[in-house]
Amino acid sequence: MTGHAPTLSVNVNAIAMLRNRRDLPWPDVARFARIALEAGAAGITVHPRPDQRHVRFSDLPVLARLVAEHGQGAEFNIEGYPSEDFLELALANLPHQATLVPDDPAQSTSDHGWDFARHEVFLTRTAARLKAAGIRVSLFADPSPVALDIAARTGADRVEFYTGPYGATHSDPAARERELDTLGKGGDRAVELGLGVNVGHDLTLENLPALVARMPYVAEASIGHALTADALELGMAGAVRAYREALAGAA
Numbered sequence: 271m272t273g274h275a276p277t278l279s280v281n282v283n284a285i286a287m288l289r290n291r292r293d294l295p296w297p298d299v300a301r302f303a304r305i306a307l308e309a310g311a312a313g314i315t316v317h318p319r320p321d322q323r324h325v326r327f328s329d330l331p332v333l334a335r336l337v338a339e340h341g342q343g344a345e346f347n348i349e350g351y352p353s354e355d356f357l358e359l360a361l362a363n364l365p366h367q368a369t370l371v372p373d374d375p376a377q378s379t380s381d382h383g384w385d386f387a388r389h390e391v392f393l394t395r396t397a398a399r400l401k402a403a404g405i406r407v408s409l410f411a412d413p414s415p416v417a418l419d420i421a422a423r424t425g426a427d428r429v430e431f432y433t434g435p436y437g438a439t440h441s442d443p444a445a446r447e448r449e450l451d452t453l454g455k456g457g458d459r460a461v462e463l464g465l466g467v468n469v470g471h472d473l474t475l476e477n478l479p480a481l482v483a484r485m486p487y488v489a490e491a492s493i494g495h496a497l498t499a500d501a502l503e504l505g506m507a508g509a510v511r512a513y514r515e516a517l518a519g520a521a
């Protein structure tokens with residue numbers, strides 16, 4: 271136990287996707303981000319994809335300013351594949367953290383971590399560029415201990431474990447235990463290597479408490495899809511409060 275609950279960074283991609291169904295400005299992504307921060311979220315995450323089907327590039331400066339004006343240590347996290355276009359966006363908007371994800375533009379959502387052996391040089395160079403601008407660097411990772419040794423050599427500050435396979439076990443308790451064990455061993459190794467540990471993808475009110483109990487060192491959970499679904503019932507502020515409670519369960 272660390273005594274510190276992981277921070278909650280609310281991913282607003284799903285809200286932007288709903289807005290983009292029409293040529294109208296609602297739901298207003300910035301308004302929902304503000305509600306999330308005022309309800310106690312510690313940050314806002316966006317994953318600008320090259321086709322802008324979720325957040326648009328024009329959302330980024332608005333959200334960066336909103337997070338800065340909120341203060342209280344709130345953080346802006348920009349996730350994505352580190353193409354030159356993505357790096358330009360990150361360097362123009364100066365998030366507190368950039369999470370580098372190995373997504374192909376055709377992917378519907380993120381579904382794996384980096385092949386660190388193959389991309390070590392590229393990630394090392396990219397991490398250095400972002401860190402030179404004062405941006406913390408996190409690398410999207412599968413929980414493979416060997417790969418984490420390479421991740422640590424890139425100079426990145428943190429890894430974000432891809433928790434999709436854990437989230438997919440919602441109806442299979444035995445599989446959930448196995449996925450949790452794998453994530454936990456990966457997290458333990460990351461900590462030994464001096465890497466900070468973030469988690470994200472398909473995290474829910476139901477699956478968070480066991481994850482945080484096994485990995486009490488998690489620094490940040492970025493959550494969008496399930497939290498937005500829960501906000502339909504609970505309201506955005508209510509959903510943020512519920513997720514913060516779930517994250518605090520083991521602290």
Ligand SMILES: CC(=O)[C@@H](O)[C@H](O)COP(=O)(O)O
Nearest residue numbers: 283317349371379380470471
């Ligand atoms: C890296 C990651 O797991 C998240 O960014 C997730 O992919 C959410 O992005 P979308 O909402 O665009 O699917």
Ligand SMILES: NCC(=O)COP(=O)(O)O
Nearest residue numbers: 281470471472492494495
């Ligand atoms: N990094 C993960 C994220 O930002 C949100 O993932 P999800 O909760 O939308 O699956």
